[in-house]
Amino acid sequence: MDDQLIWATDQEGQIRLIAARTTDLVREAQRRHNSWPTATAALGRTMTAALLIGAMQKGDEKITLRILGDGPLGAVVAQSNGQGQVRGYVQNPDLDWPSKSPEKLDVGGAVGSTGHLHVTRDLGLKESYTGSAPLVSGEIAEDLTHYFATSEQTPSAVALGVLVNEDGSVQAAGGYILQLLPGVSEERIEDIEKQIQALGPISHFFASGKDLADLVEPLLPGHEKKVLAVKKPAFYCHCDRERLTVMLKSLGAQELAQMREEQGGAEVVCHFCSERFWFSAEDLTALEREVSGLE
Template identity: 50%
Template sequence: MSEDYAVRATVRSGVLRAFAARTTELVKELQRRHHTWPVATAALGRAVTVGAMMGLMLKGERDRLTIQIKGNGPLGQIVVDADSRGNVRGYVDNPAVDLPLNARGKLDVAGAVGEGMLYIVKDLGLKEPYRGSVPLVSGELGEDFTYYFTTSEQIPSAVGVGVLVDRDGSVLASGGFILQVLPGADEEMITQLEERIAAMASVTDRIQSGATPEDLLREVIGEEVQVLQRQPVAFDCSCSPERIRSLLKSMGKEEISDILKSRGEAEVVCHFCNERYVVEKAELEEWLGETE
């Protein structure tokens, strides 16, 4: 199955909510656009997978969220933007990072991310956006998001995300799950969940072998899982030639004159999609004429 999508689910008793996603094609697209090396692909892929699932937590059609992972490792900052309609985009400051494998023979995401902070900003259509932040506890990202939900949003959670990268740097599989325990859950259920998570094969191995997001949840929760929503997930960037021109025009006469003198044309590269936009000299001069 090649379709990327995320699901929102619960159990019949209503004491657990769950999310799962397949994001293989999304991460492939980001790898293609940003030319990420394997460890950067894994880190960015984990972050956008969580972003895709958190999009399902948003209620309003225009609600959106931003994830910022600011570590002191060689990757620099990771930024993810997602909305409630399954549109996701993201980038990493330094995509060409190469590190030795970690002690377990895996890509060293923790070493690439380093120590720092995880920030979540949610635009819910209110006067002020919701802001939450926690220190990074491991840099592996799954554990860091677990800590964020449990500490900042005060919802006991478990987050499992992964990206499987082939020897040639291509993306073989990507996805994950979020489990959140709600009031009323008993200790026996929590213990069973912990045991199932510990015994579960890696998320990426399951996805590569054909498991769907629903399969992931049934494996960790059981057959009683009830899927409430199924949302396609895809890369989408809101930049466009028109928006770039509007942004440049808003800079004013002095800034446009400086661009003309120093470079002769304006070049803008979008962080999120890596598209390059060029406004040539004649158009810049026309704008100057309009301001005068």
């Protein structure tokens, strides 16, 4: 079953649901970063969350989600856009961290419950906008729920899950953000809360072979629905040699010369996708001359 993202509302526009199956893209992230189980779960949750938030943007408008806790995992960062493209990295992907139980990875312990969550929206304007909120558990879904309530004043239910097999491979991943807009009755809120409880862990929901239609129906129960968008999400990184050349030039001629003399070149690794780019001694010499205005 392919990854998919769906954005739907009830007929009255009072409930907004953005949901996604992200198994394939989390598998791709795990492969690229060679991450261990707890790091895979944290990165997969963060990438799924960034994808869901990014779905609210238009086209190339970007959002960056940063989870900065005091745990040993370090920073967890994901970036997405309105096209359903997402990339991400975790600072310590090879962290060996004990699980809470055989079926429960301790993401909260690895991330840490002291720190902050930041959502930066780049709308293509002169300045971007960043909203922040303290972490409450490090489990990411709970932290995002708190963020929406305090920073954006939007009551939300957030579910994120990554089911990792014993061999470290990803069995299933996905999540949703359900937001209540003004005018929702208490009766409907209670009904939705019951449905959320009945769904159980979202990773197990996707592992059971159910699709997004099986998720939309209970979360928008008993009412006509409007599907605003359906997309295929994908791991995508826009790094390339040209962008990294610009980055190297920003170091200045002296540092470029030092790398050339001491290392015989420079290897640049992209944080987001782990792609490696090699710049030979001749490449660095050309960049030195360009930076120095000799060409």
